[in-house]
Amino acid sequence: MKRLFSGVKPTGDLHLGNYLGAIKQWVEMQDGYEAIYGIVDYHAMTATYDPKELEEYVFKCCCNYLACGLDPEKSILMIQSQVPLHTELTWFLNCLTPVSWLERVPTFKDKVQQQADNINLGLLDYPVLMAADIIIYKAEVVPVGEDQLPHLELAREIIRRFTSQFGEVFPEPQAIMGKVRRIKGLDGSEKMGKSLNNCIYLYETKEEIWAKISKAVTDPARIKKSDPGNPDICNIFSLHKMLSTQEVQDKVVEGCRGATIGCIECKRWLTDAMDEELSPIREKYFYYMERPEEVSEIFTDGNKKAAALAEQTMQEVYGKIGLKYKFLGKR
DSSP states (O other): OOOEEEEESSSSSOBBBIIIIIIIIHHTTTTTTTTEEEETGGGGGSSSSOOHHHHHHHHHHHHHHHTTTTOOTTTTEEEGGSSSSHHHHHHHTTTTTTTHHHHOOOOOOOOOOHHHOOOHHOOOOOOOOHHHHTTTTTTTTEEEOOHHHHHHHHHHHHHHHHHHHHOOOOOOOEEEOSSOOOOBOOTSSSSTTTTTTOOOBOOOOOHHHHHTTSSOOTTTOOOSSSSSOOGOOOOHHHHHHHHHHHHHHHHHHHHHHHTOOOOOHHHHHHHHHHHHEEEEHHHHHHHTTHHHHHHHHHHHHHHHHHHHHHHHHHHHHHHHHHHOGGGGGGO
8 A cells, every 4th residue: 555644733723624634534544544643733833832732732643643543553643743854854855955945835825924923943844844754754745735745746846856966765746635625614715724714623522513604604695695696616515515415516506596494504514514524533532632541542653654654764765865884784
């Protein structure tokens, strides 16, 4: 099986966008790939953060991974900072990567706008660390969203430069585009995200979900129930297509276009479907939240497995770049 790597940055509680856009597909991929799923906490440090909150978010992310169905018997579940070789490989890659390559990355330009008071070197170097995350495990495929494609192409460029200068070690990873390309938040305009307060968290109850969905933006043409709507431009219907049965989707389309149902009814059906999808995840999440020792055991084992793979790769790298000094003996 081909090896796969992907990860989530622990900057807050995981939400529906994380699940539908990534983790749900990761669960499905476990049987078809040699999968490594990381919690990439080094990446969270490129923005101002609270150390206590970081630990809390990493633990919650561990619990969510398990609750969503990532299986330590099928995949390696690991925490990036617990395999420090990621950053050592990043240094080697830094020495090959022109600054101009990093300055052209669209996400760096976006971050400069978002945190103008904290444009740090880590922010610029983020894609190189991401490349190291992937290639230290010789991952052949990476499930990504559209916004991450420039990072993956940069990783391939760095690999080509490494291969040209030192010889072949790393395969060029290929993108696997998710079934869901972009998930808008409940405001209907921006990508679903923690910082925008437009998301549904995976642990929220049906009542909490309804409180948010009931206020979510719909088709602006539907001011009254008697106004016919267009489901194709309604963000609520886009969520129906990811969560509801075909029968419910057909009812929404017919009722919306024919103005026989109102947006409230449509939203209640979505809330039902969302709760049906998330309730088993919510139950397992709180199960693991109350069992930190079990979570620790799972991720400690995953960290060890990941570290062993990373060490194998780095031994090859040391030999290629000239750091296996003969006068010092075996490294």
